[in-house]
Amino acid sequence: MVAKKVTIKVIAKTAGVSPATVSRVLNNERNVRPEIAERVRGIIKALDYHPNEVARGLVKGKVNTLGVVVPDISNTFFSRICKAIQNTVMPTGAAVFLHNTDGILNREREIIKELASKLINGIFLVAPRVPATEIRTLFEELGVYPVVVDARVENCRLAAVWVDNVTAFIEAAEHLIAKGHKRIGFIAGPLAVANSKDRLDGYRIALRNHGIKENASLNYESDFTIEGGYEAAKNMFRKANPPTAVLCSNDLMAIGVLSYLNKQGVEVPSEVSVVGCDDIDVASSLYPPLTTVSQPIYELGVTAAQLMLQYTSTKEVPPNSILHAKLIVRNSTSNV
Amino acid sequence: MVAKKVTIKVIAKTAGVSPATVSRVLNNERNVRPEIAERVRGIIKALDYHPNEVARGLVKGKVNTLGVVVPDISNTFFSRICKAIQNTVMPTGAAVFLHNTDGILNREREIIKELASKLINGIFLVAPRVPATEIRTLFEELGVYPVVVDARVENCRLAAVWVDNVTAFIEAAEHLIAKGHKRIGFIAGPLAVANSKDRLDGYRIALRNHGIKENASLNYESDFTIEGGYEAAKNMFRKANPPTAVLCSNDLMAIGVLSYLNKQGVEVPSEVSVVGCDDIDVASSLYPPLTTVSQPIYELGVTAAQLMLQYTSTKEVPPNSILHAKLIVRNSTSNV
DNA sequence: CTGTTAGCGCTTTCAT
DNA sequence: ATGAAAGCGCTAACAG
Numbered sequence: 224m225v226a227k228k229v230t231i232k233v234i235a236k237t238a239g240v241s242p243a244t245v246s247r248v249l250n251n252e253r254n255v256r257p258e259i260a261e262r263v264r265g266i267i268k269a270l271d272y273h274p275n276e277v278a279r280g281l282v283k284g285k286v287n288t289l290g291v292v293v294p295d296i297s298n299t300f301f302s303r304i305c306k307a308i309q310n311t312v313m314p315t316g317a318a319v320f321l322h323n324t325d326g327i328l329n330r331e332r333e334i335i336k337e338l339a340s341k342l343i344n345g346i347f348l349v350a351p352r353v354p355a356t357e358i359r360t361l362f363e364e365l366g367v368y369p370v371v372v373d374a375r376v377e378n379c380r381l382a383a384v385w386v387d388n389v390t391a392f393i394e395a396a397e398h399l400i401a402k403g404h405k406r407i408g409f410i411a412g413p414l415a416v417a418n419s420k421d422r423l424d425g426y427r428i429a430l431r432n433h434g435i436k437e438n439a440s441l442n443y444e445s446d447f448t449i450e451g452g453y454e455a456a457k458n459m460f461r462k463a464n465p466p467t468a469v470l471c472s473n474d475l476m477a478i479g480v481l482s483y484l485n486k487q488g489v490e491v492p493s494e495v496s497v498v499g500c501d502d503i504d505v506a507s508s509l510y511p512p513l514t515t516v517s518q519p520i521y522e523l524g525v526t527a528a529q530l531m532l533q534y535t536s537t538k539e540v541p542p543n544s545i546l547h548a549k550l551i552v553r554n555s556t557s558n559v
Numbered sequence: 560m561v562a563k564k565v566t567i568k569v570i571a572k573t574a575g576v577s578p579a580t581v582s583r584v585l586n587n588e589r590n591v592r593p594e595i596a597e598r599v600r601g602i603i604k605a606l607d608y609h610p611n612e613v614a615r616g617l618v619k620g621k622v623n624t625l626g627v628v629v630p631d632i633s634n635t636f637f638s639r640i641c642k643a644i645q646n647t648v649m650p651t652g653a654a655v656f657l658h659n660t661d662g663i664l665n666r667e668r669e670i671i672k673e674l675a676s677k678l679i680n681g682i683f684l685v686a687p688r689v690p691a692t693e694i695r696t697l698f699e700e701l702g703v704y705p706v707v708v709d710a711r712v713e714n715c716r717l718a719a720v721w722v723d724n725v726t727a728f729i730e731a732a733e734h735l736i737a738k739g740h741k742r743i744g745f746i747a748g749p750l751a752v753a754n755s756k757d758r759l760d761g762y763r764i765a766l767r768n769h770g771i772k773e774n775a776s777l778n779y780e781s782d783f784t785i786e787g788g789y790e791a792a793k794n795m796f797r798k799a800n801p802p803t804a805v806l807c808s809n810d811l812m813a814i815g816v817l818s819y820l821n822k823q824g825v826e827v828p829s830e831v832s833v834v835g836c837d838d839i840d841v842a843s844s845l846y847p848p849l850t851t852v853s854q855p856i857y858e859l860g861v862t863a864a865q866l867m868l869q870y871t872s873t874k875e876v877p878p879n880s881i882l883h884a885k886l887i888v889r890n891s892t893s894n895v
Numbered sequence: 896c897t898g899t900t901a902g903c904g905c906t907t908t909c910a911t
Numbered sequence: 912a913t914g915a916a917a918g919c920g921c922t923a924a925c926a927g
Contacts, residue, residue: 228920230919230920231920231921231922232921240897240898241897241898241899242898242920242921243899243922243923244897244898246921249922254896255896259896274921275617275676275678275920275921276676276677276678277613277616277678277919278617278903278921279920279921279922280921281904281905281920281921282902282903282920282921282922282923283903283921284903286613286677288677295642296638296641297638297639297642298638299633302633302634303633305657306631306632306659309657309658309659316673318656318673319657319658320654320655320656320657321641321655321656322645322654323645323646337609337652337654339609340609340610340612341612341622341624342611342613449840449841449844453844475840478841478844479844481846482843482845485846505814505841507818508814508817509818509845509846510818510821510845510846511821512818566904566905567904567905567906568904568905576914577914577915578904578906579907579914579916580912580913583912583913585905586906590912590913591912592912595913611903611904611905613905614903614905614906615904615906616919617903617904617905617906617918617919617920617921618905618907618919620919
């Protein structure tokens with residue numbers, strides 16, 4: 224297919240120097256006579272030579288590549304984090320492997336090992352299911368740098384960036400309470416995920432602080448999908464004494480709730496208030512525009528990328544970063 | 560960091576055989592005595608040995624890796640294609656590089672070359688801006704297999720899968736015409752993209768077939784975003800003689816239109832009908848649920864992956880595949 | 896400053 | 912069926 228592979232040797236020969244010298248100009252080492260460097264560079268360009276990254280990786284024992292492991296790339300939330308990571312990392316010339324785990328614990332482990340065998344530098348673990356302590360030992364063996372994204376890490380020396388979801392959900396619940404709501408439903412994500420747990424905790428703390436008794440029939444554990452939210456709403460509103468407001472652990476589930484209520488002819492927000500979380504792109508364009516806990520999604524990705532860059536260059540675990548979410552009030556909430 | 564790197568040599572030594580033999584069992588060659596193979600496999604497992612894929616890649620001149628190049632990974636449409644590709648390709652053990660181009664022509668070219676230097680096998684070009692003929696010559700030089708996804712390729716021997724958008728949009732426009740609409744607005748995506756052009760063509764053909772004169776003030780070129788759709792709607796409905804129906808080149812723009820109309824207090828569908836395209840996850844949960852041209856997104860990705868697998872194994876350009884879109888009628892359209 | 900010499904970890908002839 | 916040896920394309924000492 225290719226006419227003749229142009230390698231470092233070819234460049235060396237046509238330039239009348241040794242491969243080592245070519246390698247030196249390739250890597251911008253200073254001890255090369257400028258005129259020679261110039262000549263070599265010219266030939267490189269003329270022959271459209273691109274160094275074989277794999278050979279380079281073999282001798283260095285590392286390839287300038289990062290891995291991103293996400294539960295579900297087709298979820299906007301994760302794909303936006305990916306994009307942020309990519310954009311931030313691109314200037315360094317690092318390529319990025321992407322892997323889906325579908326939230327399956329073992330898949331996550333396998334993928335990590337597989338990536339390690341490719342001599343990559345670091346791995347971003349977005350909303351990982353593998354526990355922090357295991358991540359730590361696993362990556363020590365592998366010689367790869369891990370950065371945990373969007374998952375709280377405590378009592379474990381690990382590079383990580385996450386959002387303070389507890390505080391965010393206290394705020395969200397209080398917004399509803401301030402509007403006079405007392406029967407506030409909560410639709411949680413999978414409680415095995417720390418974020419889901421934290422959001423639920425925030426909601427509970429707010430209730431407690433305002434002397435509202437928690438009602439078990441108003442809590443549902445769902446799965447972060449539109450359908451899941453729809454089903455949860457169906458269950459919640461079929462019962463006697465339905466809530467006057469619903470707080471959802473993400474926007475997708477809130478969309479499911481909105482969809483169910485629209486179908487039932489229940490008006491939002493006059494009859495029921497709805498709050499989501501994430502502030503995905505469509506949130507402000509829904510009917511009604513959704514009040515939601517805006518997650519700093521892009522910032523999450525950018526920060527993660529910066530942590531990684533710092534981590535791989537200093538070889539020291541960088542300090543963790545805790546970002547803040549912010550309630551964005553739109554028209555899906557009103558007084559009781 | 561690592562205790563001691565376990566390489567093929569270590570395995571060979573502890574098994575009392577040569578590296579060549581270990582390599583043979585690794586690659587499932589038959590001429591190895593079964594008992595030896597067993598023993599080697601045992602040691603591999605015991606020492607948790609994972610072959611160095613980079614070294615392997617260097618000698619083979621190829622790494623079992625594919626690249627996916629998309630305009631914008633944070634767009635659900637593309638991220639779902641990615642997921643489909645990934646899932647289909649995963650069983651073969653191929654890893655996947657992901658790259659964003661932001662729809663920039665030159666970025667696309669650079670990325671392709673960069674990926675090639677990593678000795679990858681093939682590249683999926685999703686909705687590429689680089690013209691087909693250039694793709695062909697570029698990849699021939701590079702020795703990498705290209706598969707074009709979601710872009711019509713004609714008059715050029717290139718592996719590709721795309722959707723028949725012309726027919727789909729004829730159907731969509733006729734749906735509106737059948738409901739008595741005569742003033743039908745059209746919000747196009749960037750017309751440099753073949754898909755956008757095709758959708759516009761479908762709309763035009765339908766109008767012509769039904770004797771409706773095209774009205775330039777009813778056509779807008781936008782950018783496939785919610786905001787773009789919103790702005791287009793604003794322009795369209797500010798003028799005298801606004802349309803009674805709007806056909807959009809994707810769902811995101813349709814959401815923008817819906818959002819604008821809601822804000823203006825214009826009822827959908829009783830006052831204005833709206834049609835989108837893609838059938839993204841939220842489409843059925845909007846208010847009102849969106850009538851849309853459902854693109855076989857997942858199938859697009861799966862087919863692309865299959866083409867790639869076929870391409871790389873046979874080394875022959877596989878036949879192109881043209882998928883069909885289907886109009887899904889929901890509640891955003893009604894009679895005039 | 897520059898060239899020579901060894902490998903990086905693996906696969907692949909070529910012998911045996 | 913198995914081992915020895917060469918080499919993929921590059922970088923990294925080590926000389927000079």
